[in-house]
Amino acid sequence: MMINNIFALFFIGALGNIFLLKKAERLFSFFLLLVLGGISYAFISGYINADYAKYSFSWLKYLDLEVKVDLSFNKNLYQLFIPVLILSVLSVFLSVFNPKEEKRQQFISQIFLSLFFYLLLLTSQNLFQLIVANSLFSVVIFCLINDIDARKKYAFYNFLSDISLFSICSLFYAYLNTLNINAVELYQKSGAHKDLVAILFLFSLSIKSGLFMFHNQFYDMSVLTFNRLNYVLYCGTPTIGMVLLYKLSGILSISDYAEVVIKILALGTFLSGLFNVFFKDNIKEKAVGMAQLSWGTSFYLILMAPDKIMHIIFAGSFLGYLLNLVLYSIYHISSYEQNISKMGGFIKNLKLSFVLYMLIFFCGANLFWQICSPISLVVCAIYLATLGLVLGYLFHQIFLGEIHADERVFALLKNCSYAVYIVLLILGGISVHYVKPDMHTGLLNAGLFVIFLLSFIVYPFKRFEKLYQNENIQEIDVFEDIFDFIIITPIRILGRILWLLVDFILIERTIINTWNAVFSKFLSLLQKLDVSSLKTSIIYVVLSFAALAICLYVGK
């Protein structure tokens, strides 16, 4: 039963996080890998055998409001889940066989949990399940990021994203009086504040998927291990953003500008990725740039064919993961050297790896082409051509040119580990499965090869190399400064002004001081009156009569 596998993901993940083994951690991690392999096999069998059994149970019930948990699958959901599942298995595999992996068991257990919450999100039929799964997924990824600065930025960004989504769903519930996710389309007719909903949705989506202006959260993650980084980039919140777009696509029809804005953001993401891939020296930041290229393209394609999202996520994440794995492998075999500027001339020792990387790139590109070119030939061609140029540029710096690596690094260069080979071959094998030997494929490969060679041998972007030494470009975080300037600073200033004006000047110095002054005047007046003289006796008598008159008047 599929439901058992779903809950197995949760319980194994939770227990693995609670009971951390100090001894035999690697052995236990290997066991977890086998379990995840088994679960994956069950899901793939379920997909092949069209196991679409329905699982739904009541969760919360408050008077008129009932929240159900749905865990029913259909073909589309399987197609959305399986690519992420396969990439997760590969990440676990790499984690088990990488001796440098930190807190391996915890990482693998978190992968289990993230898969569970991803499933919960995919299968959600009501808004409440959707936001719960989305938030808990964010929490799991938050735990998975084991660097405090990266975690901090991620937490703030995702908190804002989640609360925006939360507000949208609150509005839907308020106006539609139902939590049914399919009713979102009715909001166009019976809802209000549609622009606000559209803005919040775009805001939430952009943060989740690291779209333009909100991508810097992922650059801070370049301190994570490569495997973790790859997992977050291709199985983490960016994928969730795409799924949210799929699930709540009805929102796009609310505003005339929503689609246009997403397209602009996708384009911005692509260009920003290109900038970082070319100019950042750090290989992990280049990996994030590669992911940005993938996200930008994927979002653009999803908007063109929302019903093909499962194919787009599959092709985009496979190709992106594959290319990042190539970078990971280079990083691994160069004794964890992070800077591209300290590489060069590696081809002497890495001929086999170089050929493998080339083949892998072509396999991945073919897979992407076969799946996505029916949606938009132009977008796919631009994306693949850009990748060709970028890889040519990178490979030139790594494999050709002068040797910049120190003697130790160069002496230790050897072809990548068998674990990475295995993963590359698996992904390559899956990609080959999709390649069709026809004229289009031939043309694509020829074109891609020409572009790659042009970039690799002619090396037209030689001048960009100098920018690796430019500290401003390497350290730049324009958007953090902008957000700080337009959001954080005004909040601080406003807070100080309010504190000073209201608490200090208005309440302490004005209201309380006035009250004290009035009260002391009143007391001194009473003291003056409290003397035995005819004048004060008359005043007391008059005051008594006045009080009596008021009482009589009110009493009537």
Next chain:
Amino acid sequence: MLNSFSILSLIVAIPFLGMLFTLAAKEAENGKTNNVFNVAVFAVISNIIMILRVFMLVKLNEPGLHLIEKYNWMKKPNIDIIFGVDVLSLMMLLAIHIAFVIGFVGIRNNYKKQKTLMVFSLLFLSMVNGFFISGDIFSFYMFFEAMLIPQFLLLGIFGNIKRKEYINRFFVYNMVGAILFFTAVVLLFNYHKGSLGLQQLSLMNLSNRLEYFIWGAIFISLLSRIPVWPFHYWISSVDSNLRNPMVFIISIIIPLTGLYGFIRFLPQTLPQVLDIVILLLQIISVITMLFISLIGYINKDRQYKLFSYITVYYIMYLLGVLTGKEDILLNIVYSLFSYLLIVTCLEIFSYYLYKEQSEHSVLDDGMLCAYPRLSIVYGFVTLAAVGLPLSSLFMSNFLILSNLLADNIQMGIIMLLAIIIVSCALLNEFFRLRDFEKWNANGVEIKDINGKYFALMLFVCFCLMMSFVKPLWFVFVF
């Protein structure tokens, strides 16, 4: 089997008896107060068991008060004291008792005047219990005011508040509220010609002038407990200076009593005279929320940040209560359960860090890195506090926000902004405490929270999580 007739009175009596036993408990010669601590904790835990028992006895789905106990206090004038409970009051009682246990355990090693602290705390607990089980307006009023006495004494003895006039103002201003409430009670008694149940009160039809005065007086006296502008100033002056966590926990229960009063007193169909008052109150409330959250964000004092968080959430609950919708009221109560536990935990953690900081004379930046156990529970509680689906806060936030956004979008947005700012302030504080690079006392001998305390905190985290899954999970468990 225990006679259900006396069970509610026992809930009031047990902390009071506990107080007497604590008073009689002998302090150890070395200044440690194991006996006092054990007796006090035992009294609170016994009461938790009683409350859970009451949960078993009550039919939670049925409306109205259950297990009614009625005592005739006076023949002339005829005044009855009525006790009764429903799911709202029981949830509050349970949350307060768990908060007390956490608080007592948190100050376990603070031996300075511990006996006095325990005695007055138990007295306060007894009064609060009476308040939450009161079913008529007289007992409600008596306990509403009586709880101020131990609170005032605790503030005076343990408050460490530099400016004594703050406490005086705080007390005077609570007294003004009390006088107004008393006048309203007398007028209602006169109008009704006898004792009045709380449920009858919300259904009463009063003449126009009386309606103005009674509701005005009740609203002001209840509001005086909630940190709504301009009342927030006195409350913040006192609360943000408190350094004893138990006293802080007690003082954050006070606004809860105001809120609970609104839940109990708000008429089923609001009289028309209240429309303008409620609108005004809503406007003031959202402005206060934003105001306090902004000040909380810029303030560097951890205690003030916590106070701003508490205030924003209390006002949000007040706005939820003012909607008068039954499902929201129920959710607020479920949510308040988690909220009290979260706030208590944050205060206790903060106190622990503060104590360690002064002991080792170090800065607190990055301090949590040296306390892995504390860091885990602090992280969890902070994430739950900011409204992630780790406690029952999540559901109530969803429903309240849903209602406010639909009723008045501007107010809803301001409320949302306040929640975001105050949550960011809490997150900022957590990350500052977790920043490893700023931790500059690597050589200092650190003592993380002990195993038993860690286990208790994990249990509280478990309770929070379960409250998200099923708010009344313990009813099904026991």
